[in-house]
Amino acid sequence: MPNAFRSPRMVDNENSSLYVISESPDSGAVEYLQNGLNEISNANHHFQLPQSSRNLSYDYPDGVSFWDDQNDEKVDFELKSNFKKTDIFLFFSGQINLNNQFESLVFLLEENQTFELVRIITFLDARTLELGNPKLVHWINANVHFSDAICFFNRSNRNASFISNLIKQYDQLRYPLETYLIPNSSTKHCQSILNSTVKRISHAFDPVDLLEAEDTPLNDPYLKKLSNGTREKTIPQPFDF
Numbered sequence: 001m002p003n004a005f006r007s008p009r010m011v012d013n014e015n016s017s018l019y020v021i022s023e024s025p026d027s028g029a030v031e032y033l034q035n036g037l038n039e040i041s042n043a044n045h046h047f048q049l050p051q052s053s054r055n056l057s058y059d060y061p062d063g064v065s066f067w068d069d070q071n072d073e074k075v076d077f078e079l080k081s082n083f084k085k086t087d088i089f090l091f092f093s094g095q096i097n098l099n100n101q102f103e104s105l106v107f108l109l110e111e112n113q114t115f116e117l118v119r120i121i122t123f124l125d126a127r128t129l130e131l132g133n134p135k136l137v138h139w140i141n142a143n144v145h146f147s148d149a150i151c152f153f154n155r156s157n158r159n160a161s162f163i164s165n166l167i168k169q170y171d172q173l174r175y176p177l178e179t180y181l182i183p184n185s186s187t188k189h190c191q192s193i194l195n196s197t198v199k200r201i202s203h204a205f206d207p208v209d210l211l212e213a214e215d216t217p218l219n220d221p222y223l224k225k226l227s228n229g230t231r232e233k234t235i236p237q238p239f240d241f
Contacts (some may be wrong), residue, residue, distance in 0.1 A: 015113075016086045017193065018119060020120045022143050025094055025239055032182065033089060033165045034061065036190030041135055044086040048079060050093035069093035075104035079115065088115070098139070098235040099222055102146060106204055106217045115125035117205050118196050122150040128238075129162035135238035142235040144170060148199040149178040151189075175201055 023029045030047065037045055047060075050069040052146055067078040092101045109117055122143040128136055144150060151165050167179050176199040180189045198206075203215040204223060218224060224232040 010022045012082045015116045016083045016088050017118045018109075018115045019087065019089045019118055020092065021089055021123060022092045022098070022120070022147070023094070023123040024125045024128050026127075027151075028125040028182075029091070029123045029151075030154075032151075032187065033190070035212060036187035036194075037087075039187055040191045041087070045116075046083060046086050046088050048088060048090045050091060050095070052093055052095045053091065069096050072096040072100065075100050077104065077108060079108065079112070083114070094239050095237075097237070098142060098229050101219075102204070103218070103223050105222065109205065119148045119194065119198070120146050120205075121193060122147045122198060124150060124152050126152045126154050126156070126159040126163055129159045129166075133238050135236040138236050139238045140166065142233070144175065144177055145222060146200055146202045146204070148179060148197070149180060149193050151182050151193060152183050154184065155181050175199075177201075 021029055021033075030049070030053075034047070047064045049064060049066050051066045052069050063077075067076065069075075077094065079088065079090065082233060090105075092098065105117075109115060119201070122140070124140065140150075155163060163181070170177050170179070178193070178199055180193060182189065189236055202220055202222075203211060204217040204220040221233045222231065222235060226232060
């Protein structure tokens, strides 16, 4: 059944809060979160971005580093245990297999108890919905399976109906997912987006004591492997680089 519990953020110890971001190209998530955090929080925060997204002309502030996203099979987010009492924003790569990235996140959290997953958030440039790419719908559905919230940027008359149809679809399926329309050049909703209530339908990252026997992380349909080594459900790569 869908989740709707509150993540137990351990603010009184040395743990770091982890937010995972899956985004389409040009979603605007980095700038939006940087500006929003500067307005709403005095806490330490760190952005861990894929190397492929690095823009040499962009003036990154302190607290940004990059992980190597060249290896599709063995994903290493390069997050070390020296982050303490820090809000970490780990950005997935749009260039490599998303199944593998979610699986690597499972292993990261199992192996390093200093990171506490708060939320998984999808950021989508709504202009991509206008292209009619069938792979994109499957990519979005996979992200929504794991996400607590989805944020739409660059809404316009041309893509408004696509957004409405997606939101209606998830409402009909009774997903607890939160949906946000982000106005251009705005930090609206940032605090709500980062709240700690878990809304994802996947059980892959639930506390162990809340899991049923069949809900082990690697039994998730997007993480489970068949006898031939392929995934039960493969997430397509819809973006061209």
